[in-house]
Amino acid sequence: MTNMLAVELPAIHPGEILREEYLVPLNLSAGALARRLQVPRTRIERIVAEETGITTDTALRLARFFRTTPDFWMNMQVGYELAVARTEKADAIAAIEPLEAA
Template sequence: MSVANMPAIHPGEILRDLYLEPLDMSAGALAKKLNVPRTRIERIVTEKIGITSDTALRLARYFDTTPEFWMNLQTGYDLKVEAERMHDEIDRIPVHQAA
């Protein structure tokens, strides 16, 4: 399967499957460590909301990653979802050829 044909992966799935589950950590426990409302992390890992820059900064600090890692996951997801939704409309836009 090519990257273009892969389904959009919500960053909450990454957070849940690759970070929380291996640590046997609940969303509530992570929220407490990050000093954010429990519902914020719960809604991210259930893929109901995205990751904001505020949350990305906190996740990066706690998991020793970068804020860009978390924001790139979110941006990639958002672009994939919008590309699927807007496919027909985007296809009707002509491509400008540079001189």
């Protein structure tokens, strides 16, 4: 068995995916999507600007509109948050001594 190095990829904000994989190809503005989702325009604008994350409410609405699942959007959000925290808290986490088996 070979020893493979883990490659840490940069965290990708769900807003980037929403913008680049959905809005741009569909030529759909954040405002137009917000109207279709029945949410404030600023909510979608902040997500695609990568200023805020996707809430469960937004995940439900995006899933319905784009025929995906809420899990798809929430997993993307959680994955992003974990990647950011892993980087930001690396030293503090490394300093924790794991529990030894008795």
